[in-house]
Amino acid sequence: MNNNIDFNELWASQKTAKPNKAALMAELNKYKKTNLTKMIALNLVLVATALFVVYILWSNQAKLLTTKIGAVLIVLAIVIFVIANNKLIVGFKNISGAESNKAYLENLLAVKSKQLFMQTTVMNLYFILLPIGMVLCMYEYVRKMTLPGAIFAYTAFALWIAFNWFYLRPRQIKKQRNLLDGMIHKFQLINDQLIVD
Amino acid sequence: MSFDEIYNTYWQKIFRLCMGYVNDFDWAQDITQETFLIVWQQLPKFRNEANISTWIFRIASNNCLRQIEKAKRIPKTALPYDVREETIESIEPKLKLLYQFIAELQETDRIIISLELENIKQAEIAAIVGLSEANIRVKIHRIKEKLTIKFKENEQ
Numbered sequence: 001m002n003n004n005i006d007f008n009e010l011w012a013s014q015k016t017a018k019p020n021k022a023a024l025m026a027e028l029n030k031y032k033k034t035n036l037t038k039m040i041a042l043n044l045v046l047v048a049t050a051l052f053v054v055y056i057l058w059s060n061q062a063k064l065l066t067t068k069i070g071a072v073l074i075v076l077a078i079v080i081f082v083i084a085n086n087k088l089i090v091g092f093k094n095i096s097g098a099e100s101n102k103a104y105l106e107n108l109l110a111v112k113s114k115q116l117f118m119q120t121t122v123m124n125l126y127f128i129l130l131p132i133g134m135v136l137c138m139y140e141y142v143r144k145m146t147l148p149g150a151i152f153a154y155t156a157f158a159l160w161i162a163f164n165w166f167y168l169r170p171r172q173i174k175k176q177r178n179l180l181d182g183m184i185h186k187f188q189l190i191n192d193q194l195i196v197d
Numbered sequence: 198m199s200f201d202e203i204y205n206t207y208w209q210k211i212f213r214l215c216m217g218y219v220n221d222f223d224w225a226q227d228i229t230q231e232t233f234l235i236v237w238q239q240l241p242k243f244r245n246e247a248n249i250s251t252w253i254f255r256i257a258s259n260n261c262l263r264q265i266e267k268a269k270r271i272p273k274t275a276l277p278y279d280v281r282e283e284t285i286e287s288i289e290p291k292l293k294l295l296y297q298f299i300a301e302l303q304e305t306d307r308i309i310i311s312l313e314l315e316n317i318k319q320a321e322i323a324a325i326v327g328l329s330e331a332n333i334r335v336k337i338h339r340i341k342e343k344l345t346i347k348f349k350e351n352e353q
Contacts, residue, residue, distance in 0.1 A: 005344075005348055007314055007341070007344065008316060010292055010295050011292075011314035012213075012314075013289060014212075016209065016212045016216075016226065018204075018208045018209070019230070024230070024233065027234075028233075028234055028237055031234060097235055098239065099255065099259070100255060100326060101255070101308065101325065101326045102326065102327025102328065103327055104262065104327075108262075183265060183266060186265045187262075190262060190304045193304065194305055194328060
């Protein structure tokens with residue numbers, strides 16, 4: 001091999017079969033459809049939760065105001081969760097992908113950092129609103145129980161909340177944090193490569 | 198430029214760029230396909246404010262950079278064995294070495310050298326990557342030096 005290896009020629013020797021146009025278009029259309037299905041599914045969840053609130057508020061089952069407030073809080077928790085997830089997708093959509101690598105990496109880093117903050121906050125909010133809502137909802141039904149029954153119900157519920165708050169919540173937050181931290185770190189490393197020395 | 202024309206003109210080029218970045222035939226094909234998906238989605242929004250080639254290569258290289266998020270790639274061994282063998286053998290040994298040496302470079306260097314080898318003008322590479330032309334020139338020089346050294350070491 002001589003001193004001047006013709007990298008360009010070597011490079012151009014790589015050929016790949018183009019997938020046929022029809023197959024590619026089929027693939028593209030399939031993607032479009034799954035995206036649409038996802039959007040519909042998300043909206044269905046929102047509509048279903050909204051209907052659930054209406055049902056609780058207007059049904060004769062719940063007589064007490066506390067039950068109704070509780071139901072609203074539960075639904076609020078779910079809606080916040082869903083919207084937050086949805087917002088993140090929107091955040092990504094603002095990155096066109098057609099900016100320079102440098103700008104793209106910077107945008108990506110900004111989005112990821114925002115995502116990190118959002119997820120922690122939303123997760124906390126979710127784990128606060130949900131149990132409060134449930135306590136309020138339970139009140140009406142527990143009232144009708146005998147005293148030992150009521151004590152049992154609330155103890156079980158307190159344990160469940162403790163489990164959520166002290167075990168599930170930190171775990172969930174840590175999991176997401178690790179994932180995002182790892183990604184942010186890697187993007188940062190790549191970004192640093194573009195800092196001119 | 199219609200999607201058809203873009204597809205015919207750029208498929209090979211984009212594939213080679215992706216191949217230079219990941220050094221994995223199937224993965225490179227996946228990224229190429231994803232890139233064309235983005236191109237297809239965004240083409241109606243493209244207003245000629247940039248050169249179409251710059252636009253496409255930016256999308257492709259950004260998509261390569263984004264691969265970090267898909268850390269869980271199916272390991273190669275999960276594919277039927279004979280399929281792998283066939284693809285590997287079909288690549289010329291010298292070309293395989295070139296890919297291997299490029300794969301050992303930093304991520305952004307992989308993109309820069311792949312674009313250079315694709316005969317993209319340095320001014321355009323600068324626009325794609327987001328560095329000055331002078332910086333790109335220096336980087337390309339260094340990368341080529343590295344690659345030449347690696348090839349020579351390999352010969353011995």
